Structure formats: structure tokens, C-alpha cells
Amino acid sequence: MTLDLQQRRSRRVVAAAPPRRRAHAAPPWWFTVPALLLFAFVVLVPSARGVYYAFTDWDGLDPQFAFIGLDNFTAMADDPDALGAIWHTLLIAVAITVIQNGIGLLLALGVNTTIKSRNFLRVLLFAPAVVTPIVTAYLWRNLLGPDGAVNSLLGVFGVEGKNWLGDPGLALWMIVLVVVWQFAGYSMVIFLAGLQSIPREIYEAAAIDGSGPVRRFWSIVRPLLAPAITINLMLSIIGGIKLFDQVYALTGGGPGHATDTISTLIYKDAFTLGEFGYSIALAVVLTAIVAVISAGQYTVLSRNEKAAS
Amino acid sequence: MTRYTTKTFALEMLMIAVAIVFAFPVYVLVNLAIRSPSDTSSPIALTQSPTLANFSQAWQEGGLGGALINSVIVTAVSVLIVLVVSSLAAYPLARSTAHWSRGTFLVIMLGLILPFQLAALPLYQTIRDLGLLGSVWSLVLFYAGLQVPFTTFLYVGFLRALPRDFEEAATIDGCGPLTAFRYVVLPMLKPITVTALVLNTVSVWNDFFTPLLYLSGSDQQTMPVAVAGFVGQFVSDWNLIFAALLISIVPVLAVYLSLQRSIINGFAGGLKG
Numbered sequence: 001m002t003l004d005l006q007q008r009r010s011r012r013v014v015a016a017a018p019p020r021r022r023a024h025a026a027p028p029w030w031f032t033v034p035a036l037l038l039f040a041f042v043v044l045v046p047s048a049r050g051v052y053y054a055f056t057d058w059d060g061l062d063p064q065f066a067f068i069g070l071d072n073f074t075a076m077a078d079d080p081d082a083l084g085a086i087w088h089t090l091l092i093a094v095a096i097t098v099i100q101n102g103i104g105l106l107l108a109l110g111v112n113t114t115i116k117s118r119n120f121l122r123v124l125l126f127a128p129a130v131v132t133p134i135v136t137a138y139l140w141r142n143l144l145g146p147d148g149a150v151n152s153l154l155g156v157f158g159v160e161g162k163n164w165l166g167d168p169g170l171a172l173w174m175i176v177l178v179v180v181w182q183f184a185g186y187s188m189v190i191f192l193a194g195l196q197s198i199p200r201e202i203y204e205a206a207a208i209d210g211s212g213p214v215r216r217f218w219s220i221v222r223p224l225l226a227p228a229i230t231i232n233l234m235l236s237i238i239g240g241i242k243l244f245d246q247v248y249a250l251t252g253g254g255p256g257h258a259t260d261t262i263s264t265l266i267y268k269d270a271f272t273l274g275e276f277g278y279s280i281a282l283a284v285v286l287t288a289i290v291a292v293i294s295a296g297q298y299t300v301l302s303r304n305e306k307a308a309s
Numbered sequence: 310m311t312r313y314t315t316k317t318f319a320l321e322m323l324m325i326a327v328a329i330v331f332a333f334p335v336y337v338l339v340n341l342a343i344r345s346p347s348d349t350s351s352p353i354a355l356t357q358s359p360t361l362a363n364f365s366q367a368w369q370e371g372g373l374g375g376a377l378i379n380s381v382i383v384t385a386v387s388v389l390i391v392l393v394v395s396s397l398a399a400y401p402l403a404r405s406t407a408h409w410s411r412g413t414f415l416v417i418m419l420g421l422i423l424p425f426q427l428a429a430l431p432l433y434q435t436i437r438d439l440g441l442l443g444s445v446w447s448l449v450l451f452y453a454g455l456q457v458p459f460t461t462f463l464y465v466g467f468l469r470a471l472p473r474d475f476e477e478a479a480t481i482d483g484c485g486p487l488t489a490f491r492y493v494v495l496p497m498l499k500p501i502t503v504t505a506l507v508l509n510t511v512s513v514w515n516d517f518f519t520p521l522l523y524l525s526g527s528d529q530q531t532m533p534v535a536v537a538g539f540v541g542q543f544v545s546d547w548n549l550i551f552a553a554l555l556i557s558i559v560p561v562l563a564v565y566l567s568l569q570r571s572i573i574n575g576f577a578g579g580l581k582g
Contacts, residue, residue: 026405027486032413035398035457038390042454043420046428046435053431060434107327114313115321117328123569124328130565130572132515134533135554138540139338142352142547149337149352156353181331186576193577242424245517249537266426267518276430283427294422 053277054284060276072281081257085265093240095176101232104187112195126185137249140178168258171251178246187232194228230301241290262286342551363552371553376535379445387452388509391460396498399464400490420458433522443527448520452513460505467501504575532557
């Protein structure tokens with residue numbers, strides 16, 4: 001924009017001569033080419049190839065492999081490890097979504113008040129969300145160990161410790177605990193943004209009209225918070241379904257296969273067993289689950305948002 | 310409603326108690342990282358004679374310096390590429406109402422749903438055939454493509470809410486599309502660029518699965534891979550491991566604390582769409 005006034009004027013005259021509406025000319029299509037090329041090379045083409053490999057017995061190395069139809073998928077139906085992993089994945093995703101957003105919402109309501117420490121608390125509670133998940137997971141592996149800090153702390157209160165990560169019934173919930181600890185602040189920040197967009201006047205008017213805090217929350221805050229709820233639910237459920245790092249660092253899928261998720265099983269099958277085809281068939285199932293859940297969630301939540309607005 | 314009442318005080322105390330529970334793991338992390346391995350007292354007891362020896366040992370034996378440099382390079386280059394190509398792509402995608410534009414946008418948005426595990430394995434083969442396994446440039450390429458959908462989504466949402474007057478004026482004044490983009494549109498995108506920069510930096514820096522696949526067995530590592538390797542190597546020497554964890558957290562926390570205001574606003578604002 002370094003054109004001087006003289007030049008600009010002359011150009012405008014030239015442009016005005018034929019009465020073309022250049023202003024409506026949209027930016028050219030080729031602006032999208034670099035992004036599309038990168039996206040196609042990294043995501044689109046490999047994903048399509050992945051879907052193809054899911055119907056083969058490819059081992060990841062051998063250029064010779066056979067098309068075996070649905071065999072990988074029928075094998076999955078008879079594979080207790082695979083069925084277990086699908087079940088754990090869904091359980092973890094739902095548990096994280098419910099608990100993380102429940103706590104996140106309570107925290108947001110807490111720091112959206114006039115308490116003096118609100119700014120400090122926002123900074124502190126959000127901090128774990130920026131730290132590398134694999135690092136926080138290793139930290140918790142020690143905290144939850146037999147001689148770890150959690151058992152020490154319980155000992156102070158006279159409660160007997162447990163082998164949190166070694167107990168197949170508990171380990172899955174410990175993974176949920178660690179993810180919630182790390183990302184509750186993330187949910188909080190998004191809810192907080194939603195809460196702060198609610199005009200104070202509406203809230204005060206309702207209070208004057210005599211509605212109590214619960215009623216005000218349900219009738220005013222909840223509908224106006226709909227967009228924040230949508231984003232939070234989407235992020236946490238998709239994050240939960242794709243979970244890998246925390247499981248890898250906390251339990252490695254164990255004890256036995258008690259905490260294996262689809263992601264950890266994909267990794268194990270592909271890189272320790274050389275079953276690339278089977279492993280990618282698992283990834284296809286993962287994709288299908290994500291797609292169905294996102295589509296369902298989108299339908300329900302956008303209806304809610306419309307109802308709220 | 311704005312007065313500081315007894316109820317507010319009670320809430321304040323409750324929230325501080327919650328914060329202490331949240332911060333407890335960090336206390337243990339620091340407490341054990343400054344403890345010598347011979348000290349076997351309870352992990353929650355305050356360390357009596359603190360030492361910094363664990364930090365220097367972790368730094369020397371963990372290859373953390375090299376990993377730090379690799380992480381910085383990978384994150385900086387791939388995030389820069391993503392911001393440039395995504396903002397450029399978002400401009401026509403947000404402005405044009407043509408069929409190709411809507412179709413292209415939907416195809417890119419498909420990338421928000423596709424789990425990276427699906428693409429990561431076949432891409433592993435391509436990266437291997439290109440001889441890029443074990444090179445940090447494979448990661449740059451991967452993240453540059455992987456982060457396109459989310460970043461484009463942020464830019465398109467933001468652009469649609471912006472008035473077109475300025476860029477139309479620039480076009481009337483004879484600016485080509487690239488000039489209009491560079492000097493008119495890009496400056497207006499600054500708030501969302503900051504958000505996209507932060508969100509992409511956090512996810513690229515923290516990613517573990519991809520470098521685990523593409524760099525394993527090589528001497529090149531990123532910070533998360535180096536930490537995982539370190540834990541594997543010093544299995545039960547938790548004082549040393551905690552020192553390494555703390556070292557790896559410091560750069561992230563330093564950036565976070567210095568930018569926390571815009572990061573928290575950016576996270577919230579960017580996700581509000």
C-alpha cells in the first residue's frame with residue numbers, strides 16, 4: 001500500500017472507465033493450493049491408503065501382500081484384546097468427557113466471581129494443560145506407585161494405600177484421573193469465556209425477580225453457555241478417543257491388556273507384531289467411532305444451540 | 310453483588326483448597342528432583358538437604374540439550390508453514406461462495422475428524438521410502454500438513470466475521486490479490502494468528518506419538534521422546550527422572566507464564582470461533 005495519492009487517483013480513473021465491479025471478484029482459488037498439497041500429502045492420501053491396507057495382510061515391510069477382504073475385521077470380532085481396547089477407549093472417552101467438563105464448569109463458576117485470587121487461580125489451574133502430556137503422565141506414574149506420594153498422603157490420614165496402576169480394576173480410572181487433572185483447567189477456560197459473554201444485567205434482573213442460584217444457572221447460564229458446551233464436549237470426547245500418550249506412559253496398556261486403548265493396540269500390533277494391515281483395520285474402526293460420535297454430537301448440540309438462541 | 314461478603318470469603322477458601330490439591334503433584338515433583346537418591350524418606354516429606362546434582366546429571370546423560378534444539382526447530386518451522394499456508398487458503402475459502410470453495414472447505418474439515426493413527430502408518434512407509442526416517446524434517450512436513458485443517462478452520466471463522474470493505478477498497482485501488490492479502494487482510498488477522506500460533510505450538514511441541522514412530526532408533530529426538538527414553542533408561546531412579554521432567558517442563562512453563570494472559574484469552578477466544 002505504498003501507492004501515492006496521484007497514482008491511486010489515476011488507477012481509479014482507469015478502473016472506472018469500464019464499469020466492472022472488481023470489488024466482487026473473490027480471491028483466487030490458487031491461494032488454497034499450498035495448504036491443499038500439504039494436507040493431501042500428509043493426511044488425505046495416507047488415510048485413503050490406510051483404508052485400503054485395512055483389507056490386506058500387509059506387514060509393513062514386504063512389498064508383496066494380499067487383498068484379504070474383511071478378514072481383518074472378522075478377526076477383530078474374535079480378538080478379546082481388540083474388543084477390550086474398543087471398550088476401554090469408549091469408557092475412557094465418556095468418563096473423561098463427563099468428569100473433566102463437570103469439574104471444569106465448577107472451576108469456571110468459582111473463578112468467575114469476585115474472589116481476590118481469581119486471576120491467580122485461572123493461571124494456576126490452566127498451567128497443567130500446556131505441559132507435555134507424556135511428562136505429566138510419568139510424574140503421575142510415580143505419584144500413584146506403591147511407595148508414591150498418593151499412598152504416603154493417604155497414610156497420613158490412616159488410609160491404607162493401594163497399587164493404583166497395578167490393579168486391573170483401578171488402572172483405567174487412574175488414566176481418567178490424570179487426564180482430568182491435566183485438562184480440567186482447559187475446560188474451565190472455555191467455560192469461563194462463555195460465562196463472561198453473558199451480560200451481567202440479565203443475571204441481576206433475574207436475581208431481582210427472585211430466582212435462586214440454581215434456577216438462574218439452569219434458565220440463563222446453561223442456554224447461553226451452549227456454544228462453550230459444544231466445543232468442550234467435542235474436544236474432550238475426540239481427545240479421549242484418540243488417547244495414546246497417557247496410557248503409554250502410565251500403564252503401557254497393562255496390567256495384562258486391562259488399559260489398552262485402540263491407539264496403544266494399533267501401536268503394539270504395528271510395531272512389535274508387524275501386523276500393519278490388522279493395525280490399520282483397528283484405525284479404521286477408530287475413525288468410524290470418531291465419525292459416528294462427532295456426527296451424533298453435532299446434531300444434538302447444534303439443535304441445543306438453536307433452541308438456546 | 311460486587312461486595313466481598315462472608316460467602317465470598319468461604320468460596321475463596323474453598324477454591325484455594327482446590328488449587329492446593331491441583332498443585333500437589335508439582336510440589337512432589339520439585340521435592341523429589343532436589344533430593345539425593347540415598348534419601349529414602351516419604352515423598353511428601355520436605356527434602357532436608359536439597360541438591361542440584363540430579364539436574365546436571367540428567368542434563369548430561371539425557372541428551373536433553375539436543376532434544377531441546379530439535380523441538381525448537383521442528384515447532385518453529387512447522388508452525389510458521391502452517392500459519393502461512395492456512396491463512397492464505399482461508400482467504401478465498403471464507404470469501405468465495407463458489408461450489409469449489411465450499412467443497413474444498415469441507416474436504417479440509419474432514420481432517421478434523423480423521424484420527425492421525427490412520428494416516429500415520431501409511432505415511433510412515435512414504436517417509437521411509439523418501440529416506441526421511443530419523444530426520445526432524447519428516448516431522449516438520451508431518452505437522453505442517455496435520456495442523457492445516459484446524460488452523461484453516463480458525464482463520465475461516467475469523468475472516469467470515471470481518472467486513473470486506475478494506476480489501477474491496479484495496480482491489481478497487483488496483484491491488485492484486487496477493488498484495489491485498491499481504492497488506493490488508495493479514496494485518497487484520499493478527500488476533501487469530503496469535504491464537505493459532507499458541508495452539509499449534511502447544512500441540513506440536515507436546516506431540517509424542519509421531520516422533521516416537523518417525524525418529525525411533527535414530528540419534529535425533531524431540532523433548533517428549535528424549536524424556537520417554539530417559540525414563541526407560543533410569544527406570545527406578547526417580548530423583549533423576551524427576552529432575553529430567555522438571556528440565557523439560559521449564560521452557561513450556563516459562564513461555565506460558567510470560568504470555569499467560571494472551572494464551573488463556575487466545576485459547577478461549579480462538580475456540581469460541
